[in-house]
Amino acid sequence: MKNINWIKNLKKNVGVFLDMLAENNFNYIKYSLSGDIYGRNTNWGLGQNVFMAKILYMLDLLEGIDSDKRNNLINGIKKFQDGNGYISDPLIIKLITKKRFLFFRDKSNEFELEKIRRAETRQSFSALNCLGEKPDKPFLYIPYDERSIGNFLSGFNWKYPWDAGSHFSHLLFFLKLNEI
Known part of the structure; x- marks a missing residue:
């Protein structure tokens, strides 16, 4: 039988790893420990905040973070919401739009982009729900x-x-x- 004792420490080890990704009281979540391609001054990082929230929730680690960190995580998601209720990372949308434009030069590009924005919005709303929050605006589209x-x-x-x-x-x- 395989030794799976390592799994007993997984929750603690993941928590330590997540703390290493978080900077400045959860005001910035790094994409990786080895360095991010885009700097802290670039308006990006929705995915990191969403997955940080969801992992903390799934591992029942949210109780271990203080209210300032929790609020910074919430604000790190909400800041990406636009006037129509979408929550999407402008950098990711820009990069995807450039890449997809080469392949979809017609209406299908808009449809593909809409699917991506809807998916990001759903993930973000779900993460906010994990944090006990609601988005500032509903998604009505x-x-x-x-x-x-x-x-x-x-x-x-x-x-x-x-x-x-x-x-x-x-x-x-x-x-x-x-x-x-």
């Missing part, structure tokens, strides 16, 4: 009636069910969150 939902779902390529299913899951998440 989803269909609400049966016909619109049918049109939304038929817009996906169900030959790739992982993509279509993921976005169906996003829809259910937002409908529940918005109490529809």
Whole structure:
């Protein structure tokens, strides 16, 4: 039988690792210990904040961080919300837009970008929920009636069910969150 005693220390070791990624009382979360490509002054880092919150939640480590760190983590997510309720990292959207433009020079580029922004928003709302918070604005760019939902779902390529299913899951998440 394999020795799996290392798993007993996993929670503690992950907590130590996360502390090493966090700087200035959780005001900045590094992408990696070896160095980030983009500096602290670049408006980016949503993903790091979201995954920090979710990992702390999953490992039941949120109780171990003080309210200042928790608030900095919350604000590190909320600062990316735009006037329409989307929460997305502008640097990531910019990089993806440049890359995808080479491949999608028509309306499909907008659809792909919308899917990415919706996915980032869902992950961010979920992370805020883990922190006991709600976003400042609801996300309302989803269909609400049966016909619109049918049109939304038929817009996906169900030959790739992982993509279509993921976005169906996003829809259910937002409908529940918005109490529809």
